Amino acid sequence: MKRGRNNMEDYELSDEEWAPAEDSFKPSRVLKIIPPKPPIQSYAYTKPPSIIQNNTNTNNINNMSNSHPVQIDISSSSENLEDDDVEVTTSTLSGAATSSRARRFVIEDDDEEEDDGNEIIDVKSNEYNDEVEDIEFQDEDDDDDVEERDVVRKALHKCGKISTELKMELYGTTAAACHRYSQVVEASTSSMRIVTQDDITEAYGEADSNFKPELKPYQLVGVNFLLLLYRKKIGGAILADEMGLGKTIQAITYLILLKNLNDDPGPHLIVCPASVLENWERELRKWCPSFTVLQYHGANRSAYIKELSSFGKAGMPPPFNVILVCYSLFERHSAQQKDDRKVLRYWRWSCVLMDEAHALKDKSSYRWKNLMSVARNAKQRLMLTGTPLQNDLQELWSMLEFMMPDLFETGDIDLKKFLNSEDKDLIAQMKSIIGPFILRRLKLDVMQQLVPKIQTVEYVQMDTEQDAAYNEAIQNYRAASQARLSKTSEINLNNIAAVMPRRQISNYFLEFRKIANHPLLVRRLYTDNDVLRYAKVMHPRGVFGFECTLERVIEELKSYNDYSIHKLLLFHGDDGTDDVLSDDHVFVSAKCRALAKLLPMLKNTGHRVLIFSQWTSMLDILEWALDVIGVTYRRLDGSTQVTERQNIVDTFNKDPTIFACLLSTRAGGQGLNLTGADTVIIHDMDFNPQIDRQAEDRCHRIGQTKPVTVYRLVTKNTVDENVYEIAKRKLTLDAAILETGEEVVGGGDMPDKTMAQILSSLLLV
Ligand SMILES: Nc1ncnc2c1ncn2[C@@H]1O[C@H](COP(=O)(O)OP(=O)(O)OP(=O)(O)O)[C@@H](O)[C@H]1O
Numbered sequence: 117m118k119r120g121r122n123n124m125e126d127y128e129l130s131d132e133e134w135a136p137a138e139d140s141f142k143p144s145r146v147l148k149i150i151p152p153k154p155p156i157q158s159y160a161y162t163k164p165p166s167i168i169q170n171n172t173n174t175n176n177i178n179n180m181s182n183s184h185p186v187q188i189d190i191s192s193s194s195e196n197l198e199d200d201d202v203e204v205t206t207s208t209l210s211g212a213a214t215s216s217r218a219r220r221f222v223i224e225d226d227d228e229e230e231d232d233g234n235e236i237i238d239v240k241s242n243e244y245n246d247e248v249e250d251i252e253f254q255d256e257d258d259d260d261d262v263e264e265r266d267v268v269r270k271a272l273h274k275c276g277k278i279s280t281e282l283k284m285e286l287y288g289t290t291a292a293a294c295h296r297y298s299q300v301v302e303a304s305t306s307s308m309r310i311v312t313q314d315d316i317t318e319a320y321g322e323a324d325s326n327f328k329p330e331l332k333p334y335q336l337v338g339v340n341f342l343l344l345l346y347r348k349k350i351g352g353a354i355l356a357d358e359m360g361l362g363k364t365i366q367a368i369t370y371l372i373l374l375k376n377l378n379d380d381p382g383p384h385l386i387v388c389p390a391s392v393l394e395n396w397e398r399e400l401r402k403w404c405p406s407f408t409v410l411q412y413h414g415a416n417r418s419a420y421i422k423e424l425s426s427f428g429k430a431g432m433p434p435p436f437n438v439i440l441v442c443y444s445l446f447e448r449h450s451a452q453q454k455d456d457r458k459v460l461r462y463w464r465w466s467c468v469l470m471d472e473a474h475a476l477k478d479k480s481s482y483r484w485k486n487l488m489s490v491a492r493n494a495k496q497r498l499m500l501t502g503t504p505l506q507n508d509l510q511e512l513w514s515m516l517e518f519m520m521p522d523l524f525e526t527g528d529i530d531l532k533k534f535l536n537s538e539d540k541d542l543i544a545q546m547k548s549i550i551g552p553f554i555l556r557r558l559k560l561d562v563m564q565q566l567v568p569k570i571q572t573v574e575y576v577q578m579d580t581e582q583d584a585a586y587n588e589a590i591q592n593y594r595a596a597s598q599a600r601l602s603k604t605s606e607i608n609l610n611n612i613a614a615v616m617p618r619r620q621i622s623n624y625f626l627e628f629r630k631i632a633n634h635p636l637l638v639r640r641l642y643t644d645n646d647v648l649r650y651a652k653v654m655h656p657r658g659v660f661g662f663e664c665t666l667e668r669v670i671e672e673l674k675s676y677n678d679y680s681i682h683k684l685l686l687f688h689g690d691d692g693t694d695d696v697l698s699d700d701h702v703f704v705s706a707k708c709r710a711l712a713k714l715l716p717m718l719k720n721t722g723h724r725v726l727i728f729s730q731w732t733s734m735l736d737i738l739e740w741a742l743d744v745i746g747v748t749y750r751r752l753d754g755s756t757q758v759t760e761r762q763n764i765v766d767t768f769n770k771d772p773t774i775f776a777c778l779l780s781t782r783a784g785g786q787g788l789n790l791t792g793a794d795t796v797i798i799h800d801m802d803f804n805p806q807i808d809r810q811a812e813d814r815c816h817r818i819g820q821t822k823p824v825t826v827y828r829l830v831t832k833n834t835v836d837e838n839v840y841e842i843a844k845r846k847l848t849l850d851a852a853i854l855e856t857g858e859e860v861v862g863g864g865d866m867p868d869k870t871m872a873q874i875l876s877s878l879l880l881v
Pocket residue numbers: 330331332335357358359360361362363364365501502786787788789813817818819
């Protein structure tokens with residue numbers, strides 16, 4: 117073992133948690149328009165007053181030598197609108213995205229009786245074939261381009277016509293009235309009022325409930341919006357209110373009203389992330405006890421599948437009003453999941469409701485296609501999301517296509533070519549067109565009484581050891597790049613992507629990110645010789661199973677990081693392998709040292725904290741840090757049993773003696789109500805700022821009584837700073853298309869630092 121301070125392997129991550137970040141930490145394999153503003157917009161166009169306040173309060177980390185709190189101004193539009201999504205960039209640079217031709221295969225389900233039950237899998241050609249095809253079809257490509265652009269243009273045109281008609285229907289012809297409506301927060305002032313609070317109370321009364329829910333005025337507007345689209349036979353809608361404004365309650369009330377006013381008791385299909393399944397069931401039972409609700413997940417599935425199949429085969433209506441399922445049911449191709457989906461295709465759904473619907477941002481995903489095969493015939497596809505625009509216009513289009521496939525269907529064409537996030541005309545046009553189908557309200561527009569949210573960035577400085585680890589990694593990368601550059605005539609330090617494969621670029625980038633977060637996330641302290649020694653001890657003891665060869669064990673251990681090996685030694689290392697690390701190793705990271713100062717201070721001043729990380733391996737280290745710091749906590753990530761998640765949420769909210777909750781950003785960042793906390797720490801930021809926004813709003817929502825402070829930890833002089841810059845730029849795009857409605861200024865200020873470009877810049881230093 118290398119000299120240094122003595123001291124994870126990632127536990128198996130759930131697919132749900134890691135699907136969007138497959139390039140990230142690997143789990144162990146063995147261990148387991150702004151030309152004239154559109155007259156009507158159904159979402160708020162007002163620029164939100166800044167919710168950011170100066171962080172001059174005493175809550176800042178005292179005596180933190182290198183901390184320079186900086187305010188993030190989310191509403192700021194001084195940055196450009198470039199889309200820097202890593203995937204986009206790398207594929208563009210490699211040329212793979214433009215040249216790849218997806219081949220479509222239709223794989224039939226086992227169900228011989230049903231044609232519409234086919235599931236679609238896209239198999240991308242490999243890189244070599246792509247190149248060949250590109251050369252062969254180059255001429256055609258030009259024609260293809262024109263034809264494909266036409267498909268997009270026609271879709272927008274078709275939608276524009278319906279949109280105009282709908283605007284007339286919805287808001288009348290006078291622009292003045294329309295303009296007022298765009299800011300309507302009270303249903304009583306709206307020309308499109310269908311129901312009032314009294315109607316709702318009556319509906320709930322008929323539902324024989326003792327519970328008499330009172331909707332907030334803007335929620336009443338939301339319910340009327342949904343009813344109106346239903347009456348106009350519009351097949352889809354997006355309710356995109358900011359997180360925590362009660363989309364769930366609006367959707368449930370809408371379903372009750374469909375039953376009471378339109379004699380439509382369903383069946384409805386509700387699809388949501390695993391973490392909020394229990395919450396949905398609870399809210400449905402509380403708000404509409406007259407509905408029969410079936411949770412179709414986990415062990416419950418096998419108990420219900422036979423009965424449901426027999427209902428379906430007999431052509432009978434289903435024995436429920438609402439069935440609740442998880443997105444994961446549409447993600448895999450196991451026999452069980454195919455059977456599950458087959459059952460869901462027996463009935464024509466009235467409403468297919470998708471919570472956290474940004475999950476459908478990728479139309480080439482199994483999830484999108486398989487869910488579409490179930491939802492296509494529904495009367496309505498209703499999408500709930502607090503963050504409708506995640507990365508780019510293409511993703512927004514994927515959602516629009518899901519919502520109204522007949523209008524937005526574009527087949528297999530590569531939308532990336534035509535949906536340029538910097539095309540302001542296009543953004544304006546899309547905004548105008550989609551206006552009547554999306555209702556979005558911001559917290560500050562509708563809930564002046566909501567507590568403030570204070571944003572703080574804490575820049576932390578690496579110490580010698582972490583700095584050495586980071587520089588070592590940079591030097592290795594530079595040496596590898598120089599070796600590649602020397603073999604090619606392409607000497608362009610500004611474009612490392614020309615000489616380095618995409619995968620390798622992302623591996624290097626990931627390694628830098630890991631070290632910037634915690635050096636124990638790479639293997640550096642434990643040498644190859646150590647690994648060999650441990651393998652020889654562990655192999656005969658069957659630690660990895662008795663069928664595993666010594667070579668395989670060595671290979672496996674070599675892929676472990678320092679923390680994983682430390683942990684393995686803790687469990688199994690009593691035979692001369694007592695090289696476990698000491699507690700002070702946990703504070704080798706600048707972020708953990710910052711937490712050691714921040715957390716006790718927060719605790720002593722009566723605050724409670726949510727700590728988010730993207731990686732379960734980092735959460736493991738954070739658990740260690742919290743144990744050493746001596747604070748109580750709970751943890752929720754993708755590996756937490758679905759049935760256990762709501763318990764953790766309830767316990768944390770009810771028990772003030774639990775100081776912190778550690779959450780993985782993917783599994784714990786969406787849908788949960790964690791108003792027991794008033795402080796959020798984003799340990800490591802996501803490239804996609806919406807993911808972090810979702811996380812922040814777990815406690816900044818209805819029910820929160822204290823001001824909420826959000827800390828973002830950024831390690832100075834590392835790629836962490838680049839990730840933060842990229843995230844800020846993406847927020848600007850979101851503001852441009854969905855919220856402020858203002859033109860984005862200063863478009864060229866920020867250099868286009870993509871992942872490859874960031875790495876290129878590291879060569880130039
Ligand atoms: N009219 C209301 N009366 C009482 N409680 C309400 C009302 N509307 C919402 N709530 C409560 O506010 C909290 C937030 O609501 P909900 O979870 O539906 O928000 P959301 O918009 O779906 O958030 P997210 O986008 O984060 O999922 C919940 O606890 C909910 O019960």
